[in-house]
Each structure stands twice: as C-alpha cells, then as structure tokens.
Amino acid sequence: MKLKVIKFGLALATASLLTACAGHQSAEQAHTHFTPGLGEIMAQSAARHAKLWFAGQALNWELAAYEVDELHEGFEDAANYHRTHKQIKQTIPELIAQHMDQPLADIERAIKDKNLQAFVRHYDDLTVACNACHQVTDFGFNRVTRPAFNPFANQAFGLSN
C-alpha cells in the first residue's frame, strides 16, 4: 500500500516534469520563430528617436551615434521581416530607402562633426521624414515629435567625464 502511494507519487512527479519540459521546449521554439511586428519595431524606433535627441542635447556624440545605429538596425529589421505590410502599396524597403536614407546620413554627419546646430536641424528633418512615411502609408495618425520630456529615468545621457 505504502509502496503504491510512493509509485503513484513518482508517476505524478515524472508526468509533471515531462509537462514542464514540453512547456519549456515549446517556449524555446516560439522564441526562435518570433518575428517582431512592424508596430513593435516602430515603437522601439520611437524610443531610439527620443534617446537620440537627449544624447545630442547633452553633446554625448558617442551615444548619439549609437542611437542612429540602432535606428538603422530597426529599419533593416523592418525591411527584412516586413517586405510588405497590410494595405500599403509600396514595399517597406523602398519606403525606408526613400524616407530614411538621407536624413539618417545627414544626422550622422552632424554627429561626426559634433555640430549641435546641424544636429538639431537634421533631427527635425528626420522627424518630418518619419511622419512623411506615416502619411503615405495611411498611418499619418502616428505623429512623431521632438520629445517633450525625458521619460528614461534610468539612463544617463550626459558625459560621465
């Protein structure tokens, strides 16, 4: 009787262990197949766009250059994972090349030159270009602006030295 109870307990434990493993495996599989949606990539880009502003304002050119790189990577992901999107007629890589290549190159130059005035001008051009793509894709209700305040309480934007 006692042995039976132990056996039953063991069987239960094994069963739950197997279930746990199966759960783990499927979570891992889901992870490898996970593709961020265009909206998710855009939300990340909006955070980078805001951080870029505060890095520039703090004359932290290294951080500013990093945020521009991250924007590039986000748009690469958008182009690779979302060649087409919903009802949009043009392809996403085409639209990105049209709207982002020039303003990103311009702001990169301003950052290399450590030129705050040029940075601000090209930052505003970049923002206009983000919104231009939203307009032509019928997502014009997503309006990006210069950030009104810094929501990133846990990141230092100024130079440490």
Ligand code: HEC
């Ligand atoms: C290909 C043209 C294109 C470019 C360039 C573009 N966007 Fe978007 N953006 C979109 C589309 C399309 C959506 C809507 C995606 C969806 O279906 O959720 C979007 C959505 C967004 C959203 C809403 C996301 C949310 O979850 O609230 C934000 C914010 C955004 N974009 C910011 C930016 C910023 C910042 C830039 C420039 C640095 C930019 N976008 C450049 C096409 C573009």
